[in-house]
Amino acid sequence: MSARGGGRAARWILVVGAFAMLALIGGRPVAAQNGEGGGFYNAAVPAVAPQHVKQITLVARDDYVQEIAPGVRLSLWAFNGAVPAPVIHVRQGDSVRVTFVNKGAAAHSIDFHAATTPWNVWYQPVAPGKSLTFSFVASHPGVFMYHCGTPPAFMHISSGMYGMIIVDPATPLPPAREFGLVESEFYTRPGAKGLYQVDAQKVLDVRPDYVVFNGIANQYQDHPLVVRAGERIRLYVMNAGPTLFSAFHVIGWIFDRVYVDGNPANALQGVQTYTIPPGGGATFELTITQPGQYPFVTHAFAFTGKGAVGVIKVVPAK
Numbered sequence: 282m283s284a285r286g287g288g289r290a291a292r293w294i295l296v297v298g299a300f301a302m303l304a305l306i307g308g309r310p311v312a313a314q315n316g317e318g319g320g321f322y323n324a325a326v327p328a329v330a331p332q333h334v335k336q337i338t339l340v341a342r343d344d345y346v347q348e349i350a351p352g353v354r355l356s357l358w359a360f361n362g363a364v365p366a367p368v369i370h371v372r373q374g375d376s377v378r379v380t381f382v383n384k385g386a387a388a389h390s391i392d393f394h395a396a397t398t399p400w401n402v403w404y405q406p407v408a409p410g411k412s413l414t415f416s417f418v419a420s421h422p423g424v425f426m427y428h429c430g431t432p433p434a435f436m437h438i439s440s441g442m443y444g445m446i447i448v449d450p451a452t453p454l455p456p457a458r459e460f461g462l463v464e465s466e467f468y469t470r471p472g473a474k475g476l477y478q479v480d481a482q483k484v485l486d487v488r489p490d491y492v493v494f495n496g497i498a499n500q501y502q503d504h505p506l507v508v509r510a511g512e513r514i515r516l517y518v519m520n521a522g523p524t525l526f527s528a529f530h531v532i533g534w535i536f537d538r539v540y541v542d543g544n545p546a547n548a549l550q551g552v553q554t555y556t557i558p559p560g561g562g563a564t565f566e567l568t569i570t571q572p573g574q575y576p577f578v579t580h581a582f583a584f585t586g587k588g589a590v591g592v593i594k595v596v597p598a599k
């Protein structure tokens with residue numbers, strides 16, 4: 282059994298900003314990154330040159346354990362030891378070279394929604410102990426899912442094999458305080474040794490026990506996202522599913538803009554709630570001028586109380 286329990290590895294909030302040139306953003310404790318001074322997007326980061334290559338290595342394992350809610354240690358499968366997997370961050374035009382290593386006991390695979398590449402060549406199951414390497418060009422900006430697609434895909438996704446790749450537009454967006462949120466569901470049943478297991482029947486019946494942001498129920502109630510009044514907030518939100526639609530909403534404010542699929546060419550204005558399908562993403566921009574607490578939720582209220590609540594804490598401007 283993996284030694285990495287307790288969910289610490291997934292307790293990150295991705296703060297994309299100053300790390301824009303890093304291909305892979307690893308996990309850090311949320312409390313360490315949500316304070317002031319973290320997370321400003323650095324608009325000075327230049328667009329990468331054509332033919333710039335980002336190397337990504339993803340290691341699949343199926344012996345991972347994460348504490349998804351207090352006392353609920355769930356047996357999962359994971360990429361790079363976290364659910365969701367680490368955020369991958371590239372810029373439009375980058376060439377992304379992916380090395381996928383299967384250190385699990387079962388066949389796994391990789392499917393990048395940011396790629397345009399033949400499914401029957403690169404997205405096929407990789408046997409235990411094997412690896413593959415392929416490249417794609419991040420042609421479209423956006424907020425994309427990547428995941429294991431090995432049949433039955435609903436089991437591989439509900440077991441945790443997913444992550445978000447953000448493709449920045451070639452022309453950088455204005456500076457903002459940025460956060461990334463991956464919504465997903467967990468379907469559980471008690472198992473041996475105090476561990477919970479994924480319940481396949483509940484997955485098919487769509488009876489989730491938890492609906493969460495970044496792999497842990499209600500974690501941003503306990504550790505709010507901290508912003509200053511009047512600063513632009515940018516939320517990259519991806520819905521990993523496997524099945525529920527997200528009705529993403531911030532209680533107490535209105536989105537100035539929503540970029541459908543995270544592409545600035547698809548801009549909506551003045552939006553209260555926006556639907557993100559399983560396997561989809563969106564970028565949300567808002568500027569909250571009044572200090573206070575502003576919960577973010579899925580407004581599908583049968584599921585909100587299952588863990589899909591966080592808080593944006595707005596502190597006074599300097």
Ligand SMILES: [Cu+2]
Pocket residue numbers: 358388389390429430431437442
């Ligand atoms: Cu898999």
